[in-house]
Amino acid sequence: MKALMVDVDGVIVVHPDPGGWAVHLERDLGLSKARLQEAFFAPHFDDVVHGRAALRERLAPVLAEIAPHLSCDELCAYWFREDGYLDHDLLEQLAAVRAEGYALHLATVQEHERAAYLWNEMGLKDRFDAIHYAADLGHAKPADGFYAAIEARTGYAPGDLFFIDDRIANVQAAQARGWKAALWTGHERLADLMARA
Template sequence: MAALKALMVDVDGVVIRPRPGGWAADLEADLGLSPAVLHDQFFGPHWADIVLGRAGLHERLGPVLAEHAPHLTSHDLAAYWFEKDAELDETLLADLAALRARGVQLHLATIQEHERAAYLWGTLGLRDRFDAMHYAADMGCRKSEAAFYKMVEARTGFRAEDLALLDDTPANVDAARAAGWGSVLWTGAAPLADVLATHGFA
């Protein structure tokens, strides 16, 4: 079995449980904004720039809301979004804590923009459970790109063979494997220790 030195852990769908219907399921009832409008006017045209750090969340969201939901500010919507999309998988986190207690570093590796990354790390307290966070807007690339893995190696000083990614997206798992990392597709169907052992990690 390989001796794992650091496990890179995805956030959405792994550390954070997906909310039935998504975080915006009750958006129209709660805040009077159609999720379809938000998708068509904000996420569709602006999200790629925001999540890769080329534009700020509030910079792009504010004008959209001013036109389509003037009763809301971008900070109102962000607060609602972040709170609705924040159910931690405490069972997995306990298993990760046990792994960390054995000397394995835990890092978050996630596709986030700056505002939610700060919320996850600070307000939600993931900084107390992980050693570092590597996210798309800070790095300028996604986990489906080879550059992401090279940058994490450079930041941490670990070699590819020392690292593994725990992720619920097959494309990211494939990209990690192509970069020489260990890679584990997380479904939540089995305990973490069993999943890691199945993939050959001590």
């Protein structure tokens, strides 16, 4: 194996509250989590996360209707900040693997703005060699095109790669392409998962 492909949400980023980043959205910003899901995420986010539409292009008119007191800037700043709890123990394990000569890449379902925030503002660019994300690739996990696009972009063969993700469907899709992959639960050490692969 030459490189590790690492998921972000549920792996590198783990929210301390099982309710996720929007658990206190109504208390903090006066917008119901359910209303935001219904008006924005359900009808629009698939296009946004696949790169077919810009986040603000879809979010701004929704907010104007359901939360006119709230700007895109305010909501995105809150969202990205609240969805930014890093698992430092895993990052240390990954750093040890990188020190052994493995390349570290992020392989994640993100739209452009949060991907840039994770990479630049949260400093993941200092810990990883590259980021591959859905809006940039035009495919989201577990679609085969997501994994194929990463192979084409990096030049790695399937057998060169080890992948961790917190969703079994994503792990199985990687394995179907010939990647070595493991479900990340946080209960096992990364080195043990790699040794079994």
